[in-house]
Amino acid sequence: MYSESIQDIYQPHHKNALSSENQHPVSSGFPSPADNYTEQTLDLNQQLIRHPSSSFLMRVQGDSMDNAGIHDGDLLVVDRAIQPEPGKVVIAAINGDLTVKRLTLYQGQFWLTPENPRYRPVPLNEFNDSFVWGVVVHVIHSL
Amino acid sequence: MIALVDCNDFYASCERVFDPRLIGRPVGVLSNNDGCIIARSAELKAMNIEMGTPLFQIQALERKGCIALRSSNYALYGDLSARVMQILDEFSPGVERYSIDEAFLDLAGMQSPEEICRQIVHKVPVYTGIPVSVGAAPSKTLAKVASHLAKKQAGRKGICVFHSANDPELINWLNTLAIEHIWGIGKRLGRKLRQHGIETALQLREADHNWLKRHFSVPVKRTAMELNGTNCLTLDDTPDPRQNIMCSRSFQKATNSLTDLKEAIRFHAQTACQKLRKQNGLAQAILVSVRTNSHRFEPQHKEARAWALPVASDDSALIIRYAQEQLEQIWQPGFRYRKAGVMLLDIIPWRPMQLGLFEHQQKEKKDQEHKRRNLMHTLDKLNDRIGRDAIGFGLSREQADWKMKMAYRSPRYTTCWNEIPVVKAN
Numbered sequence: 001m002y003s004e005s006i007q008d009i010y011q012p013h014h015k016n017a018l019s020s021e022n023q024h025p026v027s028s029g030f031p032s033p034a035d036n037y038t039e040q041t042l043d044l045n046q047q048l049i050r051h052p053s054s055s056f057l058m059r060v061q062g063d064s065m066d067n068a069g070i071h072d073g074d075l076l077v078v079d080r081a082i083q084p085e086p087g088k089v090v091i092a093a094i095n096g097d098l099t100v101k102r103l104t105l106y107q108g109q110f111w112l113t114p115e116n117p118r119y120r121p122v123p124l125n126e127f128n129d130s131f132v133w134g135v136v137v138h139v140i141h142s143l
Numbered sequence: 144m145i146a147l148v149d150c151n152d153f154y155a156s157c158e159r160v161f162d163p164r165l166i167g168r169p170v171g172v173l174s175n176n177d178g179c180i181i182a183r184s185a186e187l188k189a190m191n192i193e194m195g196t197p198l199f200q201i202q203a204l205e206r207k208g209c210i211a212l213r214s215s216n217y218a219l220y221g222d223l224s225a226r227v228m229q230i231l232d233e234f235s236p237g238v239e240r241y242s243i244d245e246a247f248l249d250l251a252g253m254q255s256p257e258e259i260c261r262q263i264v265h266k267v268p269v270y271t272g273i274p275v276s277v278g279a280a281p282s283k284t285l286a287k288v289a290s291h292l293a294k295k296q297a298g299r300k301g302i303c304v305f306h307s308a309n310d311p312e313l314i315n316w317l318n319t320l321a322i323e324h325i326w327g328i329g330k331r332l333g334r335k336l337r338q339h340g341i342e343t344a345l346q347l348r349e350a351d352h353n354w355l356k357r358h359f360s361v362p363v364k365r366t367a368m369e370l371n372g373t374n375c376l377t378l379d380d381t382p383d384p385r386q387n388i389m390c391s392r393s394f395q396k397a398t399n400s401l402t403d404l405k406e407a408i409r410f411h412a413q414t415a416c417q418k419l420r421k422q423n424g425l426a427q428a429i430l431v432s433v434r435t436n437s438h439r440f441e442p443q444h445k446e447a448r449a450w451a452l453p454v455a456s457d458d459s460a461l462i463i464r465y466a467q468e469q470l471e472q473i474w475q476p477g478f479r480y481r482k483a484g485v486m487l488l489d490i491i492p493w494r495p496m497q498l499g500l501f502e503h504q505q506k507e508k509k510d511q512e513h514k515r516r517n518l519m520h521t522l523d524k525l526n527d528r529i530g531r532d533a534i535g536f537g538l539s540r541e542q543a544d545w546k547m548k549m550a551y552r553s554p555r556y557t558t559c560w561n562e563i564p565v566v567k568a569n
Binding site: 051052053054056057058059060061062063064065066070072076080081091093096097098099100114119129131133 | 161162163164166226227229230269270271272556557563564565566567568569
């Protein structure tokens with residue numbers, strides 16, 4: 001469980017930070033063959049997570065976002081630091097449930113719109129206690 | 144200028160982040176094993192349900208849906224707390240964690256403290272979902288006063304800044320602030336000060352400081368100086384946070400050795416436990432933290448992790464073991480650590496173990512309890528003498544975990560793959 005904690009995922013630099021044995025400042029002579037290896041570890045966090053303190057992972061349940069390439073069981077990277085705007089896929093709370101929708105603007109009204117013709121858009125307003133929780137920045141889909 | 148950032152109703156707010164149904168509802172968080180209330184949302188406070196209320200007294204309200212209850216979820220609280228602290232680090236190079244939900248920020252030399260406070264009060268909830276309030280003033284003790292006002296007075300929108308200790312509004316408030324409510328004074332000292340006619344914060348700060356030192360103590364004199372706007376408390380001599388005990392210290396020399404750090408953690412955990420027993424308390428959870436020296440130009444690492452104890456406890460051996468396990472999780476190779484600390488969280492009054500029905504059983508249990516406490520006492524002495532490896536006893540972790548009652552626990556949304564939030568696509 002520990003190795004899977006978010007802290008481990010989110011703080012990628014720590015493990016590499018002061019590995020002084022790997023740093024060869026202005027080396028004269030032959031380059032160490034090990035240098036090639038130290039550079040080859042790519043950290044997905046660097047690619048997927050821009051703001052560690054505001055990023056959260058969530059699991060999708062359902063098929064209403066199929067046409068946006070978001071499927072049942074997918075993993076979402078959600079960043080609360082990103083400003084929600086029409087066109088963005090967001091996590092929205094509706095009547096107390098966390099849902100994934102596309103935020104759209106139609107005739108002066110914000111809508112939470114599914115991406116599957118079998119589902120209907122929901123207005124973003126106080127009558128259904130809806131609000132935008134965060135913006136989805138990546139989908140991780142297993143094949 | 145010093146700012147104190149305080150998360151509003153922290154545990155209840157954490158529960159609300161991933162469960163929007165709880166927004167606006169009265170929420171109570173229960174101690175380990177669902178014993179009693181240890182944290183409340185504003186709505187629950189308004190219902191006059193006090194801290195320490197046992198579960199059975201409010202279970203009916205919960206069943207009727209009038210209130211929501213949650214078992215304490217320290218994995219979640221610890222993670223969100225770390226995120227809040229990480230954000231605060233962006234605002235000042237001098238951030239000192241004061242408890243799981245409070246931190247002091249050094250704003251010395253910053254252009255507009257108001258603007259920084261506004262940004263903090265805006266950014267933290269946007270990033271983490273946790274609302275905060277900020278009080279800023281020339282000293283820690285005054286920042287504490289300001290933070291109280293920031294939270295209590297609705298018109299302030301969570302911000303209260305006093306540029307000077309002579310701000311008329313501040314003086315007005317100090318004039319009404321009862322002596323025992325001042326940070327670090329408390330009931331016992333308050334009574335003694337009252338005997339000398341010192342009844343308010345204003346009277347304390349106007350008293351002769353040397354007289355205070357002679358008749359009371361250096362800390363009382365310091366508090367008076369702090370109330371006058373002189374910043375003279377370092378984090379090591381700040382009073383313990385409410386319901387928490389904190390023990391941390393900087394190393395003489397920064398170290399990366401896990402052994403050194405474990406030794407420090409053992410020492411701090413033991414000191415904290417001694418304090419805990421002295422005040423007849425039981426801790427619910429621990430928070431272990433390490434940090435490098437932020438004033439040096441070298442790789443930085445700062446981390447803290449909270450963990451629930453299997454039972455509310457004052458048992459040094461158990462707490463040391465848990466603290467050292469946490470340390471092993473957060474320690475990273477390649478950093479020179481400057482400071483390590485242990486905090487005991489959510490302390491509740493000590494209570495004897497459940498007693499049996501029959502008298503002879505009661506006697507037996509009482510004897511056991513008595514023996515255990517004697518043993519703890521002896522253990523403290525032995526550990527002091529032997530040092531290093533604490534004598535361990537008690538339940539092993541595997542045995543203990545399943546015993547913990549957590550009927551109302553929310554998922555560990557941010558620290559456990561199987562429990563991350565599920566979002567509906569429907």
